[in-house]
Amino acid sequence: MFHDLLTPSRYPADSMGPAVAEAPSPRPTPQQAGPSLTVPEVLLQELSLWGVERIYGVAGDAVLGFLDAVSKQAQVRFIPVKHEFHAGIMASAEAKLTGKVGVCFATMGPGFMNLLNGLADAHLDRTPVVAITGQAPVKQIGGDENQVIDQQVAIQPIARYSSLIVHPDAAVDRMYKALHLARTHGVVTHLSVPSDLFEQSQAQPLRPPVPWIHGQVAFSRDLLEPVLGVMRSCRRPMIVAGEGAWSARPDLPRLAQQWGGGLVTTLGGKGIVDEGFPFHVGGLGEGGSPEVPWLLQESDLILLIGTTYWPEGFVPRQPRVVQVDAAPENLGQRVQVEYGIVADAGAVVALLADALSDHRPDQEWIDRVQAAHRQWKETVERESEFDGNPLPPQRVMGALSAHIPPDAIITVDTGDHTVWFNRNFRSRGQTLLYSGDWRTMGFGLPAALAAKLSQPHRPVVAVVGDGGLAMGLGELTTAVQEGTPITVVLMNNDSLQMEKSKMIMRGYGQAGVDLTNPDFVKVAEASGWRAERVRDATQLESALVESLADPKPTLLDIPVQGVVPPLTGQKPLGSS
Template sequence: MQVAHYLTEQLRIWGVKHIYGVAGDAILPWLDVLGKQEHIRYIACRHESAAAMMAAAEAKWTGRPAVCTATSGPGTLNLLNGLADAYADHAPVLAITGQVETHKLGGPYKQFVPQEDLLRPICLYTTTVAHPEAVGDVLHRAYATAGSQRGVAHLAVCKDIFSRTTSWPLVNALPRLQSGVGVNRVEVEHAAELLMGAKKPVILMGAGSRECGNLCMQLAEKLGAALLLTLGAKGVVDEAYPLVLGGLGEGGSKAGLAALAQADLLVTLGASWFPRSFVPADLPVVQVDHNPTAIHAHPQLSPVIAELSDVLPLWLRRLDKKTPDPGWTAQVKRWHASFWQETERLVEQGTEELIKPETLMHALSQVVDDNAIIALDTGEHTIWFNRAFRGRAHFPLFSGKWRTMGYGLPAAIAAKLNNPDRQVVAIVGDGGLQMASGELMTAAANNLHFPLIVINNKTLGLEEWKMIQSGLVPFGTRLENPDFVKWAEACGISGRRVRAIRELLPALKEAMAAQKLILLDIQCTLPTLTERKREIPFQAQAANVYNERKV
């Protein structure tokens, strides 16, 4: 069969449901084939970066390799930002790009760039298909590499190869993409001894704990441990649970800092993110992760290289006779109460006031479905989401380590395509929306229904805040925004502007109930420079807490 047919059919057999891309000269023969079949849905995006972000978001949600495509030259280059997000967050993505014809490789031809050199820093595997008989072998290797090593794989297919014939057979079965890491009993037992001896433990849960949430809660109960949740773990444990003290880092809570200041052991479960400045250097740490490269360099670290699902049952049996320290457990529950009170104080506002971002996040947590998927853009609002949104069984989709702006809307599109019957909510900043605004039409063209919440405060808030923290005068951070409601209406989308607190809850409830794509332009407060300077950075709070710890 033709190579274009082979690629399509092989991906269908392996379970690919969507391909995200932008049309271009070097992939036209493949698009012709995709347009004549019904098994794989091609999503025509407005920008290649967004196409790669959609693939990354799908991969983060499903855990399976997702596929994006682009043409040669500028198309491939535009994919880089979204692919870098997948690379940084270990999301399995396969990028299949067009390349110039085989006789033009290496020459001074339009849109030629050596794609392998371009993508190698963010790819686990990249190669160019310059002969039809090579396609089956390299496609299998690329797909298996992305899935098993959880990252980006890339195939550049020369334009003339798509239309040529290959005799390579279709492969119905893939090797098992995920293989477990054997448990080292010495590591597990040493860590168990530390757990047995701990009187004031704290557990930090990361995205890797999502499949073992109940076991993590059982461990916390057995130890009487305080629970801290990274953004990736938000929704793994209901934050109403009396041992939960919120997050850690700039999006964390004072209660969490207080617990760490008094703790005698930190247990990190499935969290590759580690805010060093918030963790006392003299605090012993036990970390469980299946990936050795995710282990933190901490002075008093005891690593356990294994799957959480293998380690936690062993620990629970080992700790069968363990009795939590009643004083510590009682203190953790008092901190939990203060954590909730801290949030209530954070969001106190008069009914006629402009809306603070933290108030918006808290209100949103009251109206979304318990299991909603929340697609977050990158910005100051991400910190407020972590602090003020009360998670239940929610699933946040976000750009974790790459932290690119413009991620929220593409992620919401991918989430809704893969979960048409589940509530999806997009939260984006005014700057982030303008980086991916074309994808409003992608959502509309695919008849997707979800609320798009725009935090409109006319600033790149996180950059402004960091400049002030560094003693710099903010410059280049204030935004002149268009009328987002008219923008939405121009795309055939409903829009509504929300200006004051009294309008917020009714507007949010209406948007959540609407079976359509709707944009809410939330007019949020813009802190003055004086107000920002009065805010106490969490880093300073952490330093104060740990100075007290040393005393």
């Protein structure tokens, strides 16, 4: 499957992946490529046919021929970054945001290996990304030369399809297959190209994408009757909505109200429903509402919509669950389910809400849910007014809630600030990008750059910690190089606070979690940014407003308190 040289892959034709965006509108098919087109020229033309506008990568000896072709065309823009890890993250972030295929490339050896971390983010979050990597000349592959590694073996846990191209006339078919599988299955695919092939001509015709005509899967009332019977019989329902539930946004409140169910959102589902909705009881997991684990424990049926998130310690051990997901492989992935429904969440939620229009929910449970909502709302509002020097992280999130506009894209890095964002940020419909299952530090800044390049008309804010930002300081100059006016909100506590908090809660000795940081303001200014150290709440609010209007990228370095988040040491429900 992975060692695909010149033979067709045995990729199962009936395998299914998550829903992906529609292909670009069909373009005129170009004339058959002739001998005058080199391998890199035809690869770039094929990418352009599929609507690819950018490639993220780092130069290296094994891809110089590819870069030569890049420099001689304008259809696909090359975004040179400082580290291959960030090239992978940027391709992943662009694909998450737009639904199109993201593309990145790297040279052989260390460049290829650096790329894998970013590709793993795309892999675990089921995001369509194509990676192109240089390889040694054909005669050296399998030998002991410098930087030679079997790339197909190394990438096997991450890429659904990986091919080593050993003849120039195979280039078009391999690129088509990589793009097609990435787009239709929401997966990572990979092509290795020996450096000497970048200098050779080929004679195969280009292959444009097949235009998609999307049909709708029709669910009849009869098909859903078994599930509706279970839903009508329960008295204490709960709904957990995640990233895959966004298409159900118009009907989720109606379903919750008519069914009488409390509504919980994961980090990926934050903003699906206005958090002022009286059935919304908060987030799930670390930093979520302390009421949510107990509501889930008391529930007699949980409806999972568009999520596989099931964090141990915050969920009941033997619940009754009905799951709705567009990808059949997600059903029952982390919890046993009574019924699984494979469908777009929007269609199913609308049908369920219609069918339950005459349902009489349990008023006592509604009172319990709405009391939890009020308590959580009061807690978050109170915490958003906390003050001090350094600022409490809750106060920072309160200011972000008030001043980041609803049309903004927010990229959230992995760290202590992620917990506070989940707990205290009150979404108003902003688009959220984050490293979901991979949870890599260093995601926030490169993801924000890719978001701004992909959708330059929208405000973009990266919320990062000092540990994550320190991993990618080189990309500050990439922002200036590419003219991307983003805002970076740096939650600076001079530590790896998430790990430090867990050490404190577990009674461990602390080692390796206190950081020696540079002056981030000076580093940002030296890189061409506007930068400001923010020490109080009033300054924070004005700095946020100014940064969003500034034509230059802006860094707000905010010293924050190292606070142990609530629920960090939560025991599994039912444990003593």
